[in-house]
Amino acid sequence: xxxxxxxxxxxxxxxxxxxxxxxxxxxxxxxxxxxxxxxxxxxxxxxxxxxxxxxxxxxxxxxxxxxxxxxxxxxxxxxxxxxxxxxxxxxxxxxxxxxxxxxxxxxxxxxxxxxxxxxxxxxxxxxxxxxxxxxxxxxxxxxxxxxxxxxxxxxxxxxxxxxxxxxxxxxxxxxxxxxxxxxxxxxxxxxxxxxxxxxxxxxxxxxxxxxxxxxxxxxxxxxxxxxxxxxxxxxxxxxxxxxxxxxxxxxxxxxxxxxxxxxxxxxxxxxxxxxxxxxxxxxxxxxxxxxxxxxxxxxxxxxxxxxxxxxxxxxxxxxxxxxxxxxxxxxxxxxxxxxxxxxxxxxxxxxxxxxxxxxxxxxxxxxxxxxxxxxxxxxxxxxxxxxxxxxxxxxxxxxxxxxxxxxxxxxxxxxxxxxxxxxxxxxxxxxxxxxxxxxxxxxxxxxxxxxxxxxxx
Ligand code: URP
Ligand code: ZN
Ligand code: ZN
Ligand code: ZN
Numbered sequence: 001x002x003x004x005x006x007x008x009x010x011x012x013x014x015x016x017x018x019x020x021x022x023x024x025x026x027x028x029x030x031x032x033x034x035x036x037x038x039x040x041x042x043x044x045x046x047x048x049x050x051x052x053x054x055x056x057x058x059x060x061x062x063x064x065x066x067x068x069x070x071x072x073x074x075x076x077x078x079x080x081x082x083x084x085x086x087x088x089x090x091x092x093x094x095x096x097x098x099x100x101x102x103x104x105x106x107x108x109x110x111x112x113x114x115x116x117x118x119x120x121x122x123x124x125x126x127x128x129x130x131x132x133x134x135x136x137x138x139x140x141x142x143x144x145x146x147x148x149x150x151x152x153x154x155x156x157x158x159x160x161x162x163x164x165x166x167x168x169x170x171x172x173x174x175x176x177x178x179x180x181x182x183x184x185x186x187x188x189x190x191x192x193x194x195x196x197x198x199x200x201x202x203x204x205x206x207x208x209x210x211x212x213x214x215x216x217x218x219x220x221x222x223x224x225x226x227x228x229x230x231x232x233x234x235x236x237x238x239x240x241x242x243x244x245x246x247x248x249x250x251x252x253x254x255x256x257x258x259x260x261x262x263x264x265x266x267x268x269x270x271x272x273x274x275x276x277x278x279x280x281x282x283x284x285x286x287x288x289x290x291x292x293x294x295x296x297x298x299x300x301x302x303x304x305x306x307x308x309x310x311x312x313x314x315x316x317x318x319x320x321x322x323x324x325x326x327x328x329x330x331x332x333x334x335x336x337x338x339x340x341x342x343x344x345x346x347x348x349x350x351x352x353x354x355x356x357x358x359x360x361x362x363x364x365x366x367x368x369x370x371x372x373x374x375x376x377x378x379x380x381x382x383x384x385x386x387x388x389x390x391x392x393x394x395x396x397x398x399x400x401x402x403x404x405x406x407x408x409x410x411x412x413x414x415x416x417x418x419x420x421x422x423x424x425x426x427x428x429x430x431x432x433x434x435x436x437x438x439x440x441x442x443x444x445x446x447x448x449x450x451x452x453x454x455x456x457x
């Protein structure tokens with residue numbers, strides 16, 4: 001049955017008007033005032049805001065990491081995302097060093113296929129660039145995986161050196177793809193970790209102290225420089241701080257555009273969390289939370305157009321898993337749960353508090369990621385012919401975040417007890433009501449793999 005969304009305030013990255021949206025099958029069939037119902041199921045959106053489905057381009061579902069697996073599966077993670085208005089996530093495939101990209105793709109497909117509730121795509125993390133990998137780049141792009149991730153840290157597990165970086169960038173450039181980086185200096189971090197451990201400084205605070213701003217600023221600048229040399233389009237994931245953003249600003253002075261993603265936690269949480277030795281492990285992630293001045297830089301960077309995308313780096317571990325590092329911060333699995341609350345947190349803390357406009361909110365939670373990662377205009381906007389991925393937000397409804405009520409498979413939340421204003425009421429994914437009044441209406445297997453095109457931003 002067609003669905004008619006009546007009288008919502010429909011907001012995209014560049015428009016804002018009260019109108020109706022007619023959904024037929026999986027797509028948006030018509031937009032306009034006073035559209036006739038003609039037997040469609042009517043959803044009254046009076047007083048509500050309707051935005052394109054959120055896209056979180058940075059999640060880690062069921063990822064093998066630091067001797068364990070992140071605790072959300074494709075099913076639980078994408079369902080939690082839908083609850084919070086995120087209809088598409090992009091997850092990271094990790095090449096195993098010494099193995100092919102194809103074998104990693106098959107491993108990830110094995111976990112995802114038939115299990116996701118919401119839509120998903122993949123990035124390919126190249127952890128070992130060699131002549132064999134080089135041959136595979138074109139083939140991986142043909143699978144609809146057009147962004148390649150590099151790690152400049154996690155030596156011995158994921159990190160590549162600059163020689164591999166140059167080679168990868170040159171190859172990806174040839175095929176019109178994008179190279180992204182976890183841009184922190186792995187050698188410098190490992191040196192600081194070793195120093196702290198040698199001194200018996202083992203609490204979560206020393207996770208933070210082992211990754212000072214310079215470790216991120218240096219690698220961000222180096223990544224931008226190598227990208228400029230090769231001419232590839234560069235994108236920095238989870239950028240957290242002033243020093244790193246200044247490197248991006250510097251790149252603009254030679255007319256290079258380095259795309260930037262930050263994550264919701266870097267806007268809202270700060271490093272004082274690490275002073276709590278008992279609970280600090282909840283927010284052990286890399287890069288770590290920063291200072292208030294960095295939060296201010298990031299909010300400004302969003303409005304300056306330097307920060308393009310908001311992700312989460314959703315990588316949850318149960319508390320029991322975090323306790324692997326009870327005696328030593330360097331053994332705490334890095335990551336935290338966030339995919340469910342990115343949209344509502346940004347609405348409440350960003351839009352309601354006057355830091356960003358509603359259009360900007362849509363731009364950084366959905367539209368820019370769709371363009372950068374080759375899904376626009378199928379995803380990321382509200383237009384005729386686009387997927388009917390729609391989020392209806394009640395701007396005045398308040399609610400409180402708690403691990404007791406969230407849908408992520410994690411037994412704590414960094415935002416426990418936060419009261420938010422603005423709540424996701426109803427979510428449509430490809431024309432189906434996926435979430436209504438807090439209940440999931442689509443099940444395991446509804447989520448589809450999205451074959452992405454080349455970046456177009
Ligand atoms: O702490 C983090 N970020 N864990 C996930 C892996 C990564 O670096 O993105
Ligand atoms: Zn919520
Ligand atoms: Zn990372
Ligand atoms: Zn990550």
